[in-house]
Amino acid sequence: MRFLDAEGRYAPSDSAAEFAAELDGVGLEDFKAWYRDMVETRAFDTECTHLQRQGQLALWVPSVGQEGCQVGLARASEPQDTIFPAYREHAVAKIRGVPLVKVAALFRGLTHGGWDVNDPANGNFRLYTLVLGAQTQHATGYALGQLLDAKHRAGDTSMEPGEAGTATGEATMVFYGDGTSSQGDANEAMVFAASYQTPEVFVVQNNRWAISVPVTRQSRTPLYRRALGFGIRSVQIDGNDPLAAYAVGRRFLRLAREGNGPGYIEALTYRIGAHTTSDDPTRYREEQELRDWERRDPIDRLEAYLREQGVEDDFFADVRAGADRDAKRIRDEILALPAPEPDSMFAHVYAEEHPRIEEQRAWLAHYEASFAGQEGAGA
Numbered sequence: 266m267r268f269l270d271a272e273g274r275y276a277p278s279d280s281a282a283e284f285a286a287e288l289d290g291v292g293l294e295d296f297k298a299w300y301r302d303m304v305e306t307r308a309f310d311t312e313c314t315h316l317q318r319q320g321q322l323a324l325w326v327p328s329v330g331q332e333g334c335q336v337g338l339a340r341a342s343e344p345q346d347t348i349f350p351a352y353r354e355h356a357v358a359k360i361r362g363v364p365l366v367k368v369a370a371l372f373r374g375l376t377h378g379g380w381d382v383n384d385p386a387n388g389n390f391r392l393y394t395l396v397l398g399a400q401t402q403h404a405t406g407y408a409l410g411q412l413l414d415a416k417h418r419a420g421d422t423s424m425e426p427g428e429a430g431t432a433t434g435e436a437t438m439v440f441y442g443d444g445t446s447s448q449g450d451a452n453e454a455m456v457f458a459a460s461y462q463t464p465e466v467f468v469v470q471n472n473r474w475a476i477s478v479p480v481t482r483q484s485r486t487p488l489y490r491r492a493l494g495f496g497i498r499s500v501q502i503d504g505n506d507p508l509a510a511y512a513v514g515r516r517f518l519r520l521a522r523e524g525n526g527p528g529y530i531e532a533l534t535y536r537i538g539a540h541t542t543s544d545d546p547t548r549y550r551e552e553q554e555l556r557d558w559e560r561r562d563p564i565d566r567l568e569a570y571l572r573e574q575g576v577e578d579d580f581f582a583d584v585r586a587g588a589d590r591d592a593k594r595i596r597d598e599i600l601a602l603p604a605p606e607p608d609s610m611f612a613h614v615y616a617e618e619h620p621r622i623e624e625q626r627a628w629l630a631h632y633e634a635s636f637a638g639q640e641g642a643g644a
């Protein structure tokens with residue numbers, strides 16, 4: 266399902282007709298804001314890759330190429346909705362209000378969480394989750410809570426979830442990848458979501474790869490069709506078309522809030538960069554595949570559409586300059602952060618002291634001490 270073709274022309278697929286009404290009232294100023302979201306996220310992302318190479322971040326997980334679906338879906342959400350991300354949803358974090366320096370601090374090893382999920386300023390954007398699929402369970406549990414709260418408010422204190430029909434007024438949206446769709450957790454989350462008709466939207470960003478494993482190995486059937494087997498409505502969208510993501514996201518989130526149960530969106534996109542800064546994709550994927558996907562870049566596509574609508578050079582120059590300024594500001598903020606405290610990683614593993622942990626802590630302290638006196642030690 267898409268509205269914009271690969272060249273950015275407005276050319277809705279047949280399946281788009283049923284979602285077109287979701288774009289009513291969305292106009293050029295919105296599309297320009299979405300464009301700005303994408304360009305700013307990419308500038309930040311590129312900066313973080315550089316900072317990792319300069320030793321300022323321990324690891325970086327690029328989102329380059331996946332900004333289209335992320336921006337459309339984030340813009341489709343309402344403030345009262347709750348979002349459970351994986352670890353690559355930088356555009357969603359930004360739009361929901363999480364300061365991007367907090368995302369960078371996580372990858373610097375400065376925090377075990379990242380941001381205060383109870384602070385409304387952070388937009389009900391939960392913590393990044395690197396344990397694949399764990400967030401799907403958190404999301405379904407949370408959505409079940411939203412449902413039971415709504416029943417309670419309506420005077421039904423039975424604590425029985427039951428059939429669809431209870432409007433919650435708020436929904437949960439959970440992001441994960443094509444590889445994660447094979448995890449037991451993700452499948453169990455869908456079973457419970459369908460059984461109890463949770464107000465939830467599952468978003469699978471199918472970026473074709475789970476590190477070096479292609480999606481063709483994960484599933485013999487398109488991922489969106491799996492959801493149908495769980496009894497969950499689903500659509501496969503062009504994940505590099507923010508209009509498609511917005512339209513389906515808006516529809517599915519509204520259906521969820523109004524008591525019509527969960528939905529599932531498979532966003533077909535591509536991970537243009539490496540899996541993380543620890544990965545070298547040239548070892549397992551073809552150069553040609555990358556080139557083909559670079560031609561479908563979500564930013565170029567929306568830019569072509571905006572130009573077609575009469576938006577002129579000065580707008581694009583202004584967006585780029587603003588994104589560069591922002592990235593520079595965040596860079597300065599990151600450089601001003603303290604060095605991580607390696608010992609802190611042992612602090613929260615067990616409630617009480619544990620001999621294995623003490624052994625590892627002592628080993629690390631010894632290793633760290635071996636750098637004493639060397640330039641950059643401890644940084």
Ligand SMILES: Cc1ncc(C[n+]2csc(CCOP(=O)(O)OP(=O)(O)O)c2C)c(N)n1
Nearest residue numbers: 353395396397442443444445472474475476
């Ligand atoms: C439970 C678990 N198993 C394995 C890993 C190692 N791992 C990290 S990312 C990844 C691939 C995930 O691929 P996908 O779900 O497609 O998401 P993408 O990284 O492509 O966005 C793997 C296997 C992990 N983090 N957690």
Ligand SMILES: [Mg+2]
Nearest residue numbers: 442443474475
């Ligand atoms: Mg993937």
